[in-house]
Amino acid sequence: MIEEYKSIKNIAWKVMENAEKVLDEKKNILEIAEFLEKNILELGAEIAFPVNICVNHIAAHYTADINETYILKKGDVVKIDIGCHINGFIVDIAKTFCIKENNEMIKIVDKCLEEAKKVVKEGNKISEVGYVVEEIIKDTNLKVIRNLTGHRIDKFGLHAKPSIPNYKNFSSEVFEKDNIYAIEIFLTNGNGWVKESTYSNIFQFNKYVGVRNETARKILELADKKFKRLPFAKRWLKEFSLSVLEFSLNELLNKNALKKYPVLIEDGNGIVVQAEDTFFI
Ligand code: MN
Ligand code: MN
DSSP states (O other): OHHHHHHHHHHHHHHHHHHHHHOOTTOBHHHHHHHHHHHHHHTTOEEEEEEEEEETTEEESOOOOTTOOOBOOTTOEEEEEEEEEETTEEEEEEEEEETTSOOHHHHHHHHHHHHHGGGOSTTOBTHHHHHHHHHHHTTSSOEEOTTOOEEEEETTEEEEEEEEOSSOOOOOOBOOTTOEEEEEEEEESSOSOEEEOSOOOEEEEOOOOOOOOHHHHHHHHIIIIISTTSOEEGGGGTTSOHHHHHHHHHHHHHTTSEEEOOOEEETTOOOEEEEEEEEEO
């Protein structure tokens, strides 16, 4: 299993290298997302969640839309968050890039991850992560985003307890052998808090409910069988006409058959940087 996990992790970071190569000004983020998802499959893994591409003050849970219009421009701070798996063993990684410019914030968040990962060892307290991060950023103008954290990963379960805060805390949880942990750090020059927007384009199976609408029934079955109850993108359902798709997704959300991931935005409209890696102890 350790060998298999290493190979999935290698695939994820290979895809991230390719992300760095294709990110450029004047590119639509739909082109980037589709390229990277295809790349995951070509390299022999499955997609654990849609490639998230979050620009500037958007912190998390945004992926390209069906009719995406956002074109990257010089100076954009772009978070690429990639999830892949084999047999439900998920690797969840993220890195931030700045289009055609150097960005100090990215260097700092990368350093935080570099130092934080040294404490990910069996028996260490997970609270050490927050101490390491806060020590690094204390002389900068950056804040930790307090309501986004690292997390443990279960088989087919992306976000499992305990969560791993990036601020000083008194959690008594320790890193345990045979577990997978994502160390995931978000920093900002804004308020240090994200809020949910009213928009979502990532969804996930929650439960089967009775629905008469045939498209809704088909979507629910895809969410269960094809997407394996992992998060999926609205744009992966291109076979349905947009109006029927939207109507059906709403029906499934209202009936609690699906859950949604609202796009998360920095509360003070600050720029957000992210760095994430996954470790199998
Ligand atoms: Mn992630
Ligand atoms: Mn994560």
